[in-house]
Amino acid sequence: MKFSYYIGLLVVFIISSCASQPPKVIKQVVRDTVIINQTTDRYESVRMAKLDNFHISTSKYPAKGQDDRVRxxxxxxxxxxxxxxxxxxxxxxxxxxxxxxxxxxxxxxxxxxxxxxxxxxxxxxxxxxxxxxxxxxxxxxxxxxxxxxxxxxxxxxxxxxxxxxxxxxxxxxxxxxxxxxxxxxxxxxxxxxxxxxxxxxxxxxxxxxxxxxxxxxxxxRIGAWYEDFHKQTYLGQFPYAEKDSMSFIQSVQADLEKYGYEIQKTGIWDPQTQKVLQAFQYHFRPEKYDGIIDAETWAILKALVLKYRS
Ligand SMILES: [Zn+2]
Known part of the structure; x- marks a missing residue:
């Protein structure tokens, strides 16, 4: 059994290393834990139990109820x-x-x-x-x-x-x-x-x-980015006179939270808000990253929330 298995591997090796042969497509090799993912046609490794006395099939009952760990x-x-x-x-x-x-x-x-x-x-x-x-x-x-x-x-x-x-x-x-x-x-x-x-x-x-x-x-098309025409619209709406009011600061904090950042809605320009705004600027307004709100930063935040979170 073992001997024939190794002979089999040797044959596969010789075939696959011979340039005159067409490439061999491996459909499934259970013991070697390599399968083809049907949706991507790519090889992926599989971690599963390997038992001495019983056979675990990976092919007959693939559950629909599953998703990837990675989000x-x-x-x-x-x-x-x-x-x-x-x-x-x-x-x-x-x-x-x-x-x-x-x-x-x-x-x-x-x-x-x-x-x-x-x-x-x-x-x-x-x-x-x-x-x-x-x-x-x-x-x-x-x-x-x-x-x-x-x-x-x-x-x-x-x-x-x-x-x-x-x-x-x-x-x-x-x-x-x-x-x-x-x-x-x-x-x-x-x-x-x-x-x-x-x-x-x-x-x-x-x-x-x-x-x-x-x-x-x-x-x-990697990651998120705002639509420029949304930003331009918001740019004209920046409330300069209100920009240090509690309600405006809370609305900015709420938008940052809605987009995904961890932030407390304190209603003041406190250090935690400055840090989050700086992180936001590193990503979406890299010309200015002092963590202080301006019309451009605000308009970009509003444009992103509109596009992805509303
Ligand atoms: Zn890091």
């Missing part, structure tokens, strides 16, 4: 170079599913199987859901982050002398193709394609304002 895609930068990124993400208490180096190569590294949790998001929240490691795929992009400093002063003002580093086009192309593949396979909602800073405002600033979210949406 979010979260992007990061490592703030380290290639070799240190690999070292930290493989040898310490943090990890990601994928690591995209900045070495000009075609390589992308899979560090954690997609069916397992990687430890990339930490304390995190989006639209009522906590601890997003349970329900996300994490992609770390090698980028040095920023130079300079960012401080919140005693009087609540911010000193920000940061300069964020660009993402090279080749690296962006790699991120785009990988994101598209993941979003398609798990049918991830556009509003659930997020920056680490979106799900941990204030605590995290990656992948930062230089990450080309607009380009990702316009070129590849």
């Amino acid at each position: 979010f895609l979260i992007l990061h930068y490592t703030a380290l170079n290639d070799s240190l990124s690999m070292k930290v993400l493989t040898q310490q208490e943090v990890s990601s599913h994928y690591l995209i180096p900045n070495d000009g190569s075609d390589s992308i590294y899979l560090l954690v199987d997609e069916s397992k949790r990687s430890w990339h998001a930490g304390a995190s929240f989006w639209k009522g859901i906590n601890n997003l490691n349970f329900s996300s795929i994490g992609i770390e992009i090698v980028n040095q982050g920023y130079t300079g400093t960012f401080n919140t002063n005693a009087d609540g003002t911010i000193t920000d002398t940061r300069y964020f580093y660009d993402f090279p086009q080749k690296q962006v192309d790699k991120v785009a193709e990988l994101c598209k593949d993941i979003i398609t396979r798990y049918k991830i909602d556009p509003v659930n394609v997020l920056a680490h800073s979106d799900v941990a405002p204030g605590r995290k600033h990656d992948p930062g304002p230089k990450f080309p979210w607009k380009y990702m949406y316009e070129k590849h």
